[in-house]
């Protein structure tokens with residue numbers, strides 16, 4: 001893990017309330033794996049302000065990208081970053097997704113949770129299906145990334161403004177039934193709100209597939225020291241313990257998580 005200054009290369013809008021920030025980070029970017037995140041010190045906030053965690057949306061040739069939604073003070077301050085500005089970045093943090101998969105990969109994304117899955121899609125050894133869900137059409141992000149990589153795409157919006165109407169589990173259930181009907185196997189990877197993660201995890205367990213869930217917890221230190229981000233987990237022997245999402249995760253297999 002490194003703690004370095006990154007230079008802003010580009011900073012573009014990606015639809016209502018979302019932006020993509022591209023940073024020159026050298027070795028930190030080259031070491032990054034899908035599912036890991038960076039902890040950013042946001043310029044413009046007081047020096048004592050906490051860093052903010054963001055999944056790695058892409059990393060190549062020393063350049064790292066994040067896709068973020070403006071939700072509060074820190075992300076609003078990030079909006080003002082311009083090419084040439086400097087940002088202090090800690091990372092890559094966390095375990096990331098396993099990149100070998102037993103069956104057809106099914107990626108399930110909610111809102112900005114699509115960011116680490118778009119990175120993962122380019123690193124998995126085989127193509128599969130991505131399920132992208134959101135409240136409305138503006139929350140359906142990164143479609144082009146998956147199209148470029150030749151993935152099948154299923155979209156669901158709660159207000160029916162794009163794709164199927166309803167939750168992302170509607171097309172997911174249909175595709176899981178299709179895979180099991182022919183005796184196939186899938187491996188599930190998900191990032192998004194807790195309700196969606198829990199639903200995906202339950203389906204992975206029901207079908208006997210692996211389900212890798214990236215948890216989104218409020219973080220303080222980001223290095224395993226403060227215990228702000230603990231999650232109750234279950235070991236294979238049934239014993240329960242408190243894992244730190246920042247360093248023991250953020251990715252956990254569905255059977256490990258005690259909701």
Ligand SMILES: Cc1cc2nc3c(=O)[nH]c(=O)nc-3n(C[C@H](O)[C@H](O)[C@H](O)COP(=O)(O)OP(=O)(O)OC[C@H]3O[C@@H](n4cnc5c(N)ncnc54)[C@H](O)[C@@H]3O)c2cc1C
Nearest residue numbers: 052053054055067068069071072073074075112115216217
């Ligand atoms: C491992 C990890 C990866 C993440 N990846 C991304 C990403 O790729 N893109 C992205 O846009 N965001 C991501 N987040 C969430 C992001 O860190 C928060 O949105 C950000 O810290 C909010 O900062 P703020 O100062 O703008 O908001 P604040 O002013 O701190 O809070 C504004 C609102 O956002 C809520 N909020 C704050 N932190 C979180 C959080 N972690 N999860 C859910 N709600 C939160 C608060 O409860 C409040 O309602 C990730 C979080 C984690 C833990």
Ligand code: FES
Nearest residue numbers: 220222226227246
């Ligand atoms: S944020 Fe401090 S232990 Fe995870």
